[in-house]
Amino acid sequence: MVKKRSSLIFLSIFSLFCVSLLLSTSAQAGVIITKQAVTDTVAVELTIPARYMVTVDNENGYDDSFEFVVLVNALITPQASILVPAGQPVTIEVGLLPLDRFRGNFMYGYYVRGARTQAVEDKMFVKVRPLKDILIMTIPAEFSREDSSLPIRIVNKENIDFGKVDFKFTSDALTAVATATIGPNSDQTINISLDTQRLKTVEAGNYNSKLILGLNNEYNYTIEQSVKLKEFSNIVTESSTKGSIFGYTKTITYKNNGNIKQIVTVKFPYRHFIEKIFTDFNIDPTTNIKTGATWQRQLELGESFVIVAETDYMVPILIIALLVVAVIAYILVRQKKVIVSKKAIKIRTKGGELAVKVITVIKNVSGSEVGNIMLVDRLPPTTQLYEKFGTVKPDKAEKHKLEWKFPSLLPQEEVVVSYILYSKMRMIGTIEIPQATLFFNDIKNKRHSVNSNKLFVMAG
Numbered sequence: 001m002v003k004k005r006s007s008l009i010f011l012s013i014f015s016l017f018c019v020s021l022l023l024s025t026s027a028q029a030g031v032i033i034t035k036q037a038v039t040d041t042v043a044v045e046l047t048i049p050a051r052y053m054v055t056v057d058n059e060n061g062y063d064d065s066f067e068f069v070v071l072v073n074a075l076i077t078p079q080a081s082i083l084v085p086a087g088q089p090v091t092i093e094v095g096l097l098p099l100d101r102f103r104g105n106f107m108y109g110y111y112v113r114g115a116r117t118q119a120v121e122d123k124m125f126v127k128v129r130p131l132k133d134i135l136i137m138t139i140p141a142e143f144s145r146e147d148s149s150l151p152i153r154i155v156n157k158e159n160i161d162f163g164k165v166d167f168k169f170t171s172d173a174l175t176a177v178a179t180a181t182i183g184p185n186s187d188q189t190i191n192i193s194l195d196t197q198r199l200k201t202v203e204a205g206n207y208n209s210k211l212i213l214g215l216n217n218e219y220n221y222t223i224e225q226s227v228k229l230k231e232f233s234n235i236v237t238e239s240s241t242k243g244s245i246f247g248y249t250k251t252i253t254y255k256n257n258g259n260i261k262q263i264v265t266v267k268f269p270y271r272h273f274i275e276k277i278f279t280d281f282n283i284d285p286t287t288n289i290k291t292g293a294t295w296q297r298q299l300e301l302g303e304s305f306v307i308v309a310e311t312d313y314m315v316p317i318l319i320i321a322l323l324v325v326a327v328i329a330y331i332l333v334r335q336k337k338v339i340v341s342k343k344a345i346k347i348r349t350k351g352g353e354l355a356v357k358v359i360t361v362i363k364n365v366s367g368s369e370v371g372n373i374m375l376v377d378r379l380p381p382t383t384q385l386y387e388k389f390g391t392v393k394p395d396k397a398e399k400h401k402l403e404w405k406f407p408s409l410l411p412q413e414e415v416v417v418s419y420i421l422y423s424k425m426r427m428i429g430t431i432e433i434p435q436a437t438l439f440f441n442d443i444k445n446k447r448h449s450v451n452s453n454k455l456f457v458m459a460g
Contacts, residue, residue, distance in 0.1 A: 030060040033112055033122045035094075039184055041127045041158035042098060043134055045219050048160060049077065049095035050126045056082070056112055057089040064114040074098045076110055084114075096124050103128050127158065131221050134158045135182075139211055142228035145199040145259055149191040150176065152211065159184045162215055167192060171209035173202045173229055203301055204231040204259040234258040235299075246314035247278070252307040256299035266295040266307055275311055282308040337366035338409070340375070340438045340452040347420065355386070355422040356457050360436055362406075363414035368443040371408040375417065376401070377436040383421040390418035409440075427459035 038051040056066055067081040077095040084090045096108055105127050113119035138153040150169060156162070162182040169176045169192050178192040206228045213221040234257040241250045254264045268285075269292035270276045276290060285293035297305045340362055347355040360377065364370055379385060379400040392415065396403040404417055421433075433455035441447055 030058070031066075031112065031114065031117055031120045032057040032059065033120055035122070035124070037125070037159065038093065039159050039161050040125055041129060041134065041160040041184075042101075043160060043215075044101040044103065044128060044130045045221070046131075046216050047097060047218065048162070048216055049075070049097035050124065051093055051095050051161075052124055053091055054094045054112075054122075055089050055091040056084050058084040058086055058114075058117075060086055060117060062086050062116065064116045066112050066114045066117075068094055069111040069113050069119070070096070070108065071111070072098075072108055073100050074108060081115070094124075096126060098126060098128060101128055103130065129158060131215075134160060135213075135221070137211060137213075137223050139209070139223070139225050139227065142230050143194075144230045145196070145202070145232050147194055147199075148196055149193050152190045152192060154180075154182055154186070154188055154190055156182050156184060156186045166214035168212040168214070169209060170212070171207040171227060173207045173209075173227075174198055199229075200257070200259070201302060202229060202259060203261075204229050229259065232259045233262065235262060235264055244312075246317055247310070247312040250309045250311075252309070253304055254297075254299065254306075255304040256301060259301060261298055261300055263296060263298045264305060266297075266305065268293045268307065268309055274313075274316060278313055278316065279309055279311045281310075282306075337364065337442055337448065338370060338373075338438060338440055338450055339363045339365055340436055340450055342433070342436060342452045342455055344433060344455045344457050346457065349422070353422055353424050354383075354427055354431070354457075354459055355420060356383075356431075356433070357418060357420050358433060358455070359390075359416060359418045360452065361414055361416050362409070362438060364409040364411055366442070367411055369408055369410050370440045370442055372439075372441040372447075373406040373409060374439045375404040375406075375436060376439070377419075378402075378434045379421050380431055380433060382425060382427065383423045383431075386420035386422055388420060390416070392417045394419070429459055431457045431459055433457060 033054065033056060035052045035054045038053055040050050042048065042050050058064055063083065063085050065081040065083050068076050068078065070076040075097045078092065082090060082092055096110070098106070098108065105125070107123045108126055109121060109123050111119040111121050134157055136155040136157065140151060143150055152167070161184050165180055165182050167178040167180065167190055174195055176192045176194050178190055180188070180190045206226050209225055209227045211223045211225070215221055236255045236257050238253040239250065241248055250268070252266055252268065254266060256262055270279070270290065273290060281293065283295065286296050287294045295307060299305060340360065342358060342360050345357045345359070347357055349355050360375065362373070362375060381400065385397065385399070392404060394402040394417070395405045402419060406415060409415065435454050436452040437449055438452070439447065439449050
C-alpha cells in the first residue's frame with residue numbers, strides 16, 4: 001500500500017515536470033505573443049470581461065490553428081481556434097472573466113496552443129473591483145420646479161467599458177429616465193430630463209430618491225439619496241367687474257401656483273356705507289367692518305379661492321326715485337294756485353238719448369286769495385245744452401260755450417258748477433268732452449290760466 005502511494009506521488013511529480021518542460025520550450029516553438037490592454041478591470045457584480053488585443057506571430061514555416069486556454073477558474077474568449085498563416089501575425093481581442101470574484105489585482109496565466117505547435121504561456125493583468133469602488137455618482141442635493149433636467153455626474157475611475165447604460169431616477173416627487181454610454185476612465189455629466197408640468201403639482205420638501213443604473217442588461221446598480229425640491233411661492237390674483245342696471249358684480253380670484261401651502265388674505269373695501277348694506281358675498285367674510293370685508297384661507301397646491309361680490313342698488317334707487325317723485329309732486333301741487341277738475345255722470349232718459357251731467361270743481365290751493373276768476377267750458381259739437389243748471393248758473397251761455405265769473409276765492413275755498421248736455425242723435429263709440437279753462441289773477445294781480453282734465457264718455 002505504501003509502495004502504491006509512493007508511485008502515485010512520483011507519477012504526479014513526473015507529469016508536472018513534463019508539462020513544465022513542454023512550457024519551458026515554448027520559447028523555441030516559433031510563436032511570439034504580444035498584447036495590449038483594452039480594458040483591464042472587472043466589476044464584481046457584472047460579467048463584463050477584461051479585454052486585451054493579443055497578437056499571435058507564427059514564425060514557423062507552416063500555417064497553424066491556435067486556441068486560447070486558461071487553467072484557472074475563469075472564462076476566456078474566443079473559444080474557437082484561429083488560423084495564423086506562416087510568417088504572419090494575427091491580432092484578435094481576447095476576453096478574460098474570472099469566475100472567482102476575489103477583490104484585488106491579479107495576474108492570470110493563459111496559454112496559446114497550436115494544433116502543430118507547442119503551447120506558449122502568457123499572463124494577463126486583471127483588477128477586480130466592486131462597483132462602488134469603480135463608479136462615483138454625484139446627484140444634486142436640491143433642484144427647483146423650473147429645472148428642465150437633473151444633472152448627474154458619473155465618474156468611471158477604472159479601465160472598464162460599461163457601454164450603453166439606462167438611467168432611472170425615482171422619488172415620491174417624480175420619475176425620470178435617460179440613456180448614456182459610460183466608457184473607460186470617463187468623467188461626464190448626464191442630464192436627465194424632468195417633467196416640468198408634473199413638478200408644478202409637487203409640494204416642496206425633502207424626498208428620498210434612487211438613481212438606478214441598468215448595467216449590461218444584468219444588474220441594477222442603485223444609489224439612494226435625499227433630494228430637496230426648493231420652495232417656490234407664487235400666488236396669482238385676478239379681479240373682474242361686470243356691471244348691471246342697478247349695480248355690479250365683482251369677482252376676485254386667488255390661485256396658489258407655487259409648491260407650498262400658503263395663507264392668503266383677500267380684501268374687499270367698501271366705498272361708502274350704502275355699498276356695505278347692499279352687497280352680498282358667495283362666501284361669508286372672516287371679518288366685515290364698515291371699511292371693508294376680509295377673508296383668510298390656506299390654499300393647497302393648485303387650489304383657487306374665488307370671492308363673488310354682488311352689489312345691487314335697485315332697492316335704494318327705487319326708494320330715492322319714489323322720494324323724488326313725491327317731492328316733485330308736492331312742489332307741483334304747491335306751485336299750482338287753483339285746481340280745476342271735471343267729472344261726468346251719464347243720465348238715463350225716457351227716449352234713450354245720450355245725456356251727461358258734467359260737474360266742474362274749482363279750488364284755490366294757494367296760500368293767498370285769487371280774484372277776477374272766469375271759467376270757460378265748451379260742449380262737443382254734436383251735443384246740446386239742457387236749460388237746467390246746478391246751483392251756479394253761467395254768466396254767459398252760448399250754443400257750445402259756457403262762461404262763469406267769480407270775484408274771488410279765498411285760500412282752500414272751492415266752487416262747484418254743473419250742467420247737462422244731451423244729443424238726440426244716436427251716437428256710437430266714445431264722446432270726448434273738451435277741457436275747461438280757468439283764468440284768474442294772483443295776489444300780485446298777475447293773470448294765470450289753468451286747464452282741467454278731458455272727459456271721455458261711452459255712447460249708447
